[in-house]
Amino acid sequence: MEVKIYQKENKLSLFKLLKESLMDIYNSRFLARQMAERDIKAQYRQSYFGILWAFITPLTTALVWIILNITGTIKLTDAGMPYPLFAFTGTLMWSIITESINSPMQSTNGARGILTKINFPKEALIISGIYKLLFNTSIKLLLLVFFLFYFKVVLTWYLLLIPLVIFGAVLFGTTIGLFITPIGLLYGDVNKLIKFGLQFLMYVTPVVYVIPKDGIMKTIMELNPISPIILTVRDLILGVEFNSITYLVIVLLCCLPLLFLGLIIYRISIPIIVERLSA
Amino acid sequence: MKENDVLIKVEGLSKKFCKDLKTSLWYGVKDLASGIRGNTSERELRPKEFWAVKDINFELRRGECLGLIGHNGAGKSTLLKILNGLINPDAGKVTIKGRVGALIELGAGFNGILSGRENIYNNGAILGFTRKEIDGKLDEIIAFSELEEFIDMPVQNYSSGMKVRLGFAIAAQMEPDVLIIDEVLAVGDMAFAMKSFNAISQILKTSAVIFVSHSMPFISRICDNVILMDKGSILLKTEDVGIGIQSYFDKQKQLESLNFGNENINLNFVKIYSDDEIVDGIIEYGKKAVFEVNVSSNTGYKNVKVAILIYNMAQINVALYESSYIDIEGTNNQDFKFDFGKSFLSRSNYFITVRFDNFEDGKSLVISNYVNYRKFQVTGEERIVFAPLYLIEEK
Numbered sequence: 001m002e003v004k005i006y007q008k009e010n011k012l013s014l015f016k017l018l019k020e021s022l023m024d025i026y027n028s029r030f031l032a033r034q035m036a037e038r039d040i041k042a043q044y045r046q047s048y049f050g051i052l053w054a055f056i057t058p059l060t061t062a063l064v065w066i067i068l069n070i071t072g073t074i075k076l077t078d079a080g081m082p083y084p085l086f087a088f089t090g091t092l093m094w095s096i097i098t099e100s101i102n103s104p105m106q107s108t109n110g111a112r113g114i115l116t117k118i119n120f121p122k123e124a125l126i127i128s129g130i131y132k133l134l135f136n137t138s139i140k141l142l143l144l145v146f147f148l149f150y151f152k153v154v155l156t157w158y159l160l161l162i163p164l165v166i167f168g169a170v171l172f173g174t175t176i177g178l179f180i181t182p183i184g185l186l187y188g189d190v191n192k193l194i195k196f197g198l199q200f201l202m203y204v205t206p207v208v209y210v211i212p213k214d215g216i217m218k219t220i221m222e223l224n225p226i227s228p229i230i231l232t233v234r235d236l237i238l239g240v241e242f243n244s245i246t247y248l249v250i251v252l253l254c255c256l257p258l259l260f261l262g263l264i265i266y267r268i269s270i271p272i273i274v275e276r277l278s279a
Numbered sequence: 280m281k282e283n284d285v286l287i288k289v290e291g292l293s294k295k296f297c298k299d300l301k302t303s304l305w306y307g308v309k310d311l312a313s314g315i316r317g318n319t320s321e322r323e324l325r326p327k328e329f330w331a332v333k334d335i336n337f338e339l340r341r342g343e344c345l346g347l348i349g350h351n352g353a354g355k356s357t358l359l360k361i362l363n364g365l366i367n368p369d370a371g372k373v374t375i376k377g378r379v380g381a382l383i384e385l386g387a388g389f390n391g392i393l394s395g396r397e398n399i400y401n402n403g404a405i406l407g408f409t410r411k412e413i414d415g416k417l418d419e420i421i422a423f424s425e426l427e428e429f430i431d432m433p434v435q436n437y438s439s440g441m442k443v444r445l446g447f448a449i450a451a452q453m454e455p456d457v458l459i460i461d462e463v464l465a466v467g468d469m470a471f472a473m474k475s476f477n478a479i480s481q482i483l484k485t486s487a488v489i490f491v492s493h494s495m496p497f498i499s500r501i502c503d504n505v506i507l508m509d510k511g512s513i514l515l516k517t518e519d520v521g522i523g524i525q526s527y528f529d530k531q532k533q534l535e536s537l538n539f540g541n542e543n544i545n546l547n548f549v550k551i552y553s554d555d556e557i558v559d560g561i562i563e564y565g566k567k568a569v570f571e572v573n574v575s576s577n578t579g580y581k582n583v584k585v586a587i588l589i590y591n592m593a594q595i596n597v598a599l600y601e602s603s604y605i606d607i608e609g610t611n612n613q614d615f616k617f618d619f620g621k622s623f624l625s626r627s628n629y630f631i632t633v634r635f636d637n638f639e640d641g642k643s644l645v646i647s648n649y650v651n652y653r654k655f656q657v658t659g660e661e662r663i664v665f666a667p668l669y670l671i672e673e674k
Contacts, residue, residue, distance in 0.1 A: 002376070003376050005374050006368060006372070007372040009317065009367065031404040031407075041393060042393055114405060120405050271366045271367045275307075275366045
């Protein structure tokens with residue numbers, strides 16, 4: 001028979017916590033799927049346009065920059081591919097990253113009502129958040145495929161690697177999100193700060209314009225760990241020169257241990273947060 | 280599976296809370312930091328903190344049901360949250376064996392837009408069922424909830440009672456070794472409450488149950504030992520459920536009496552005693568019960584019956600003593616003694632409500648009605664049983 005012991009944590013074994021966390025992720029896969037399904041169904045059942053909304057956000061952001069470019073309001077350096085495609089891939093990847101940063105906090109916050117009443121594997125909340133994210137992303141990928149055909153991009157086998165990069169983007173965002181979540185659940189300020197900060201971050205990331213040839217911005221943008229994610233996706237579409245892939249691999253390799261650390265912190269912090277949550 | 284293994288063991292359990300939100304959040308950040316580093320030091324009260332649960336010890340075996348009682352804020356819910364693993368203790372240790380089921384807030388996590396059927400899957404998943412298990416139990420759940428007709432309707436259109444029924448029906452499918460129940464029978468109609476009660480009794484046979492309720496009739500029916508909590512500590516731990524319930528009521532404050540009716544009959548006092556050795560407020564079990572009622576009145580009434588309604592501490596009417604016809608005159612200090620014969624009220628405290636009914640032309644009219652006028656006590660019999668009458672076979 002399973003024995004549970006609850007006490008003031010006096011011996012803290014990171015390895016054991018991680019093992020428990022990963023076990024819970026595995027055991028709660030049905031719960032995670034069920035929660036994601038529930039939220040997706042509920043989200044679209046109460047609206048007429050339903051799934052269309054998932055297309056609208058990345059399209060409008062791309063559209064704004066396309067118009068700015070066409071009208072000559074701002075002069076952008078040549079992107080090496082049709083600008084609409086350039087802007088769309090940028091905003092697509094950007095939205096995946098920001099959504100995955102916000103996802104752990106949103107999912108946990110949305111479960112306040114059950115967190116204070118039922119004991120269930122909390123890791124399921126994170127996984128269900130990722131499921132929802134991947135669902136929305138797959139819709140956007142359909143849009144990307146449409147754009148690829150529309151602009152008559154030469155199709156290569158490299159394109160099949162794009163989902164892998166997207167997976168990396170989710171991994172990267174979730175890792176950051178996990179570190180923010182504990183404090184973010186205690187203080188509302190954090191959520192506001194993240195929204196605020198991401199706005200600025202977008203301008204030092206090659207989302208809607210290319211990295212300048214020289215200057216301080218070049219250094220910052222090249223150091224920005226989000227840049228290689230977006231750049232690699234574009235490289236894969238063009239099928240030439242993979243300049244950023246090394247940096248991308250380094251970033252993702254750093255993410256993996258950090259993700260595990262984030263999971264451990266999440267696991268430790270949940271009881272402390274539940275204590276202070278109003279249901 | 281042994282018959283009488285200890286399933287819950289609680290040793291020196293304590294938990295502190297903070298009274299101030301901002302401070303509490305800041306302590307939360309500090310606890311996070313120290314939690315990650317691995318805090319092994321003794322926890323002491325920081326400013327604005329208090330012990331919500333302090334030094335709790337008990338054991339519970341399979342087949343036993345512990346009634347956890349206490350007035351609001353006694354720490355019952357906090358204790359349950361620790362036992363359920365939702366929050367961590369600040370001192371002490373809880374050891375729980377087996378699968379834990381909790382009936383705390385039924386239907387938590389229901390999504391209003393989705394149908395009852397979809398919510399069965401969601402809620403079941405949260406409670407730890409697999410899809411296969413739910414598939415197998417679906418019909419049983421729907422039948423138990425008596426919601427066949429509405430199962431495909433969005434849950435937001437359900438009444439609160441229907442939601443509870445569905446929530447209970449899902450939760451009742453758990454086969455826990457340890458079951459934690461927090462005041463879930465108080466909602467819904469009586470018929471369903473009894474159905475739920477039977478379901479719990481069924482689970483009780485094979486598990487250890489902790490039952491929190493303010494309903495003493497339920498406690499007395501289901502529990503075989505009782506812990507009375509007050510200000511986070513155990514005030515009383517007993518296997519005599521009657522004593523536990525009595526102590527719970529003893530902590531209850533006396534209500535102020537109210538007169539519903541006109542002021543024409545003024546109740547000066549009521550003395551309650553039995554036999555020769557008159558001690559006001561005490562009736563001895565099995566001896567006769569005398570109620571001495573003293574009134575003043577401005578107007579005279581003929582054909583008045585004095586009704587003395589006896590309420591137990593749970594405010595349930597357990598007896599009605601009615602006098603024969605008397606006449607009340609328009610003067611002060613009229614004394615009436617009513618002898619109601621042997622009293623077999625069980626040993627406990629009671630409230631009385633005194634009502635004056637005037638009978639005229641075959642109709643009765645309430646003149647004055649003093650609700651919860653005073654308290655009295657029944658003593659004598661050795662055992663405390665939580666029942667209105669305590670009748671013993673004579674041999």
